[in-house]
Amino acid sequence: MEKNGNGMIAGDSLPPIPAKRYFTIGEVGELCEVKPHVLRYWEQEFNQLKPQKRRGNRRYYQHHEVVLIRRIRELLYEEGFTISGARLRLDETNGHQIQEIPAGPSSIRDELMAVLQILSK
Template sequence: MLEPSHNNELPAIPGKRYFTIGEVSELCAVKPHVLRYWEQEFPQLKPVKRRGNRRYYQREDVLTIRQIRTLLYDDGYTIGGARQRMTDEKTKGVHPTHIDAVIQETIDDLEELLELLKPGR
């Protein structure tokens, strides 16, 4: 399990449609029980539930979880404060942390692509 770190130290999000709770746990450096708790506290988190009540998160969910994680762990918000901040930002537009996460993800994807395109690979 990854230790809590800043968004730019989190692994790149693979280009697939759905992620299991275990994969999201690794991608966001948050334990699965914390993710389940956050689902109850943040209305923005609505993973798809399939047979057996298994959760499947989409890329947008992973970005939202990273945003929540940043607000709680890096910015020092309480659960209520983070929920309010995300609700306020939703009415105003995209949160800067979300934009930073998207930019960082794009940079990571491009660096990965460059690595694949290097001669001699």
């Protein structure tokens, strides 16, 4: 999948993100095609999403948060991830790689045998 400058997959139907510093929850909802109550819920589920709150607890999102919301939307709605799966995927892409643990001693042995074969050539 090829992404454009806005962090979206090329060919996606979402509107381009305007060059603004802050966006209201209504604007973000329109830009990401997500209802405001869903955005508020995602704030609870994804700790990377922390819009600034001002006057009367109004939320103001920055450009990078709009891009993040589009990525969350893509993971949930287009790729079929669950909330916890999307959270893990976002953590992986932010440098918090989850290390895979080999299945058991036989897989370690197999890997060592493969290394020996390469070295013996």
